[in-house]
Amino acid sequence: MRGILAAGVLPLALMCTPATAAVKDATAGGFTVENTETVPVDADAAWKALVQEVDRWWPKDHSWWGAESKLSIDARAGGCFCETAGARQAQHMAVVFVDPGKTLRMTGGLGPLQGMGLSGALEFRLAPADGGGTRITLFYRAGGYTPDDLSKFAPVVDKVQAQQLRGLADFLRKPAR
Template sequence: MALAAGLFAVCTAAPAAVKDVAANGFTIENEQTVPVDPAAVWKALVGEVDRWWPKDHTWWGAGSTLSIDPRAGGCFCEIGRDGKQQALHMTVAFVDPGKTLRLLGGLGPLQGMGLSGAMEFRLAPAPQGGTRITLYYRAGGYTPDDLSKFVPVIDKVQGLQLAGLADYLRKPTDTAKPKADATP
């Protein structure tokens, strides 16, 4: 339940752009530019999600493992530390490697509220070099709760999640480090 608690906790990430909001849904868009090419962003996005997605925004925290199967019908899934706890966060709906990943579903508490959404990671070369990553999320559906009250927090969490990917991609690689000598 760390995800639910984390979603409603105060976040320090810069807010995303709330494009529209209503009692039954919303659209949020956030952007980050990173100093690597779209192929490197794609590799980290789908192949290394467990290394950059904030663990305080998962169901089982640091002991869990996240993965994205980048194919239509694939799973953005989480496995708890003992392997028995499992969550399908979202389903992969569209894959254009190096350009677009579209996931369907409601994240965190939105899933339990019976809401659905479409999340896209859009990758494009940035004019100044590197890659512009746009995280777009539209969610909604019937709920007796007024979703507009949740949007400021969801907005901050989305910014935190994209910042996790961007910060991960901005870290220097280990290629310059000498390998340890394996000889005795």
């Protein structure tokens, strides 16, 4: 009985681990945001969902064409985090660094930042979590020239990225996908 209870406690604890979100810094020229979630799967399973199943967990309301969209990540240097909807296409980011099960780094401007001519470095960092599972950190540093004060964008980007990471975490928390 104790083994059954212990087996149920870890997944429950991991599901209840509060996410952390933070604007790390923000100036008129750029900002850094970081969000973290802990999930009850190992790094290999988290990696597979991150790169192979992005279309199943990325919030469609944070894509160019919503439910019509197909999202994909080609996890190789020079690969693409892309979205297609028929003939419509978008390259959200370019993959620049891949260390399977540990780090995926992409560069580019997400959403409206792309159209503003801004760029950034986004990393998904996977590490063992205390007590089991995997801690996933979504780190994004963006900047560039714009007549707008980018520090005002930081809280909004932080909130949106928390939603995106939560989409992955919630997907990984579901039993037997």
